Amino acid sequence: MHNRAPRMISLSLALPLVASMALAASLPASADDWPAPIQILEQQGLTIHGEFDAPGGLKGYAASIQGQNVAAYLTPDGEHAVVGTLIDSQGRDLSAEPLEQLVDGPKNAKLWQEMADHHWVRDGDADAPRVIYTFSDPNCPYCRKFWQDAQPWIESGQVQVRHLMVGILKADSPEKAAAILAADDPSAAIAEHYRTGAMPDSEGTDQSEQWVSDNTQLMRDGQLYATPVIFYQGDGGEVHKVMGAPSPDKLQAIMGGPADS
Secondary structure (H helix, E strand, O other): OOOOOOEEEEOOOOOOOEOOHHHHHHOOOOOOOOOHHHHHHHHOOOEEEEEEEOOOOOEEEEEEEOOEEEEEEEOOOOOOEEEEEEEOOOOOEOOHHHHHHHHHHHHHHHHHHHHHHOOOEEEOOOOOOEEEEEEEOOOOHHHHHHHHHHHHHHHOOOEEEEEEEOOOOOOOHHHHHHHHHOOOOHHHHHHHHHHHOOOOOOOOOHHHHHHHHHHHHHHHHOOOOOOOEEEEEOOOOOEEEEEOOOOHHHHHHHHOOOOOO
């Protein structure tokens, strides 16, 4: 097999894919933190979070726009930047890891601290060594699937899942989430709901409605728009995010390994 240079695949963003040095003339002389084409992309709406090494003489820049992570690559001449996904000859996405580290990493770590201070309901042993947070909506079938898939780890005592109940999917989601949180045993109420679809007999309270509102606002502040959103810590303490019901391989990564028999 012949070695081939990585290919650049562009993203459909509301900004030009090439920013040239000629455009930099309008920038103030003091705006020299990034190369001129990267400065132009900043002016056009990109937030630059950091730079990383890339193959082929390129210099990578981790960025985001409107909640979407994107990579920008500076050409070797320093005069042009391309926004897109860099892949190698095996089809591997060379942008994903640096974007996660430089863009998602700080945001996820901040959210981890904020989630700990919000109202969550634990599923599992309080002494379970591995902690996982998830934003859950009572009407979300993928939240139900994650709850079901996590049970072997929870029942073995390896993992505790902390549910932050939100109301985003349907008109009655906030009402249902508040009723679950107001139950005598919210953890049992979550389990019963995801197991059978049943709701507690009691209604939500002013306090539980506020908890749901606070959790939902935290999701929005984090630019998270679907459930479940699952957060877990890697071996080095870095915080990772998984959107939706995880695949079997990803589930083991979230749980820290296979479930004990």
